[in-house]
Amino acid sequence: MTFQYISPWMNEELNILRLSARKFLQKEFTPYLESWIEQKYVDKAAWLKAGSAGLLCASIPDQYGGGGGTIAHETVILEELEGCGVGVNFGNTIHSGIVAHYILAYGSEDQRQRWLPQMASGELIGALAMTEPGAGSDLQNIRMRAARNESGYLLNGQKTFITNGHMAGIIVVAAKVNLDAGAKGISLFVVETENCDGFRRGRNLRKIGMHASDTAELFFDNVYVPADNILGGKEGVGFSQMMAQLPIERLLIAISAVAAIERAVEITREYVKEREAFGKRLLDFQNTGFKLAERATEATIARVFIDYCIERAIAGDLDAVTASMAKWWLTDKQSETADVCLQMFGGYGYMEEYPISQMYVDSRVQRIYGGTNEIMKMLIARHL
Numbered sequence: 001m002t003f004q005y006i007s008p009w010m011n012e013e014l015n016i017l018r019l020s021a022r023k024f025l026q027k028e029f030t031p032y033l034e035s036w037i038e039q040k041y042v043d044k045a046a047w048l049k050a051g052s053a054g055l056l057c058a059s060i061p062d063q064y065g066g067g068g069g070t071i072a073h074e075t076v077i078l079e080e081l082e083g084c085g086v087g088v089n090f091g092n093t094i095h096s097g098i099v100a101h102y103i104l105a106y107g108s109e110d111q112r113q114r115w116l117p118q119m120a121s122g123e124l125i126g127a128l129a130m131t132e133p134g135a136g137s138d139l140q141n142i143r144m145r146a147a148r149n150e151s152g153y154l155l156n157g158q159k160t161f162i163t164n165g166h167m168a169g170i171i172v173v174a175a176k177v178n179l180d181a182g183a184k185g186i187s188l189f190v191v192e193t194e195n196c197d198g199f200r201r202g203r204n205l206r207k208i209g210m211h212a213s214d215t216a217e218l219f220f221d222n223v224y225v226p227a228d229n230i231l232g233g234k235e236g237v238g239f240s241q242m243m244a245q246l247p248i249e250r251l252l253i254a255i256s257a258v259a260a261i262e263r264a265v266e267i268t269r270e271y272v273k274e275r276e277a278f279g280k281r282l283l284d285f286q287n288t289g290f291k292l293a294e295r296a297t298e299a300t301i302a303r304v305f306i307d308y309c310i311e312r313a314i315a316g317d318l319d320a321v322t323a324s325m326a327k328w329w330l331t332d333k334q335s336e337t338a339d340v341c342l343q344m345f346g347g348y349g350y351m352e353e354y355p356i357s358q359m360y361v362d363s364r365v366q367r368i369y370g371g372t373n374e375i376m377k378m379l380i381a382r383h384l
């Protein structure tokens with residue numbers, strides 16, 4: 001593009017991470033993407049390699065095996081994942097950016113020592129199970145039951161649409177001890193899936209996009225969890241824990257949206273400069289030039305806004321309303337941009353071998369998960 005812009009939070013160390021992530025992903029991820037899309041999950045071997053390369057749990061302190069970085073480190077990795085064409089197909093946002101942070105924030109010292117190093121190495125893949133067939137946006141209404149027994153809890157119920165669900169070795173599960181207690185009844189339990197009696201994975205769900213990402217139904221039939229595995233050490237604080245973590249989850253979604261917008265504009269710019277019709281470059285048609293000019297402008301606005309959010313998150317003061325604004329606006333822009341850019345590729349844009357087609361289908365879900373964009377507007381409106 002014509003403008004040169006370096007994010008204010010970037011520095012030399014992050015640049016080194018960026019270059020090594022790029023080299024690693026181009027060698028170890030891009031060539032395998034097609035087979036992962038076919039099988040509908042990313043190989044465990046790739047998780048392990050990403051762990052060795054320092055791409056997992058980058059924002060978890062090094063005493064727990066993490067990279068000792070901040071959200072800026074997660075951002076660089078997310079941007080490089082988008083750049084290598086894998087994007088949201090690798091469930092690292094949930095794994096490193098969310099599940100590991102639940103354990104860091106609410107786990108005991110023993111639990112952090114036990115789980116985080118294995119998550120950083122890729123041995124344990126993390127998932128977060130909130131959504132149920134009957135409760136998505138309306139989280140307070142979940143029906144997963146946690147019945148107390150002498151030494152712990154028995155979980156009963158079903159979860160759906162769970163990212164990394166097919167592969168996860170550790171799952172943070174939202175459940176209620178008292179089903180009538182609304183939000184105040186929700187607690188978060190850590191379930192270790194290996195040799196876990198009563199735990200069953202359902203189908204790896206077929207989706208319209210994000211084909212290499214495993215998304216599963218999970219079934220819990222008297223699944224025993226020791227009392228220690230309740231996050232925060234007491235019942236009824238799960239909803240407030242989720243509300244505290246959701247702004248960062250939404251920010252991470254917004255960051256991947258901006259990376260996707262930038263890539264869509266860039267690959268489209270290259271295409272319309274090459275492709276000719278009626279004896280001239282597509283870019284030389286005023287409609288194409290104007291459309292791309294609009295998208296390049298919006299990409300710049302998106303970048304400035306996301307950098308503001310990232311800086312606030314690094315400083316530890318990103319508020320829930322701003323995170324909701326970033327999530328809805330930037331993912332809406334991502335969808336629009338993918339659609340407009342695909343159109344400029346003509347029929348080629350509809351072909352799977354052209355990355356814009358994958359970007360188009362992968363963009364759609366960004367407006368749905370992490371709280372739908374309607375729910376984001378509801379949260380913003382409440383504070384007006």
Ligand SMILES: Cc1cc2nc3c(=O)[nH]c(=O)nc-3n(C[C@H](O)[C@H](O)[C@H](O)COP(=O)(O)OP(=O)(O)OC[C@H]3O[C@@H](n4cnc5c(N)ncnc54)[C@H](O)[C@@H]3O)c2cc1C
Nearest residue numbers: 128129130131135136137161162163368369370371372374
């Ligand atoms: C690919 C994928 C991955 C996912 N990964 C995870 C995961 O890892 N963990 C997890 O727990 N969940 C996950 N989800 C679930 C996701 O978070 C939910 O789908 C989402 O929160 C919406 O819930 P729902 O599907 O039940 O839709 P519903 O809540 O039934 O909503 C349906 C429609 O009604 C609208 N609506 C609902 N309530 C209101 C309201 N009060 N005002 C206005 N409009 C409203 C919604 O915006 C939406 O448009 C994933 C979903 C997908 C598709």
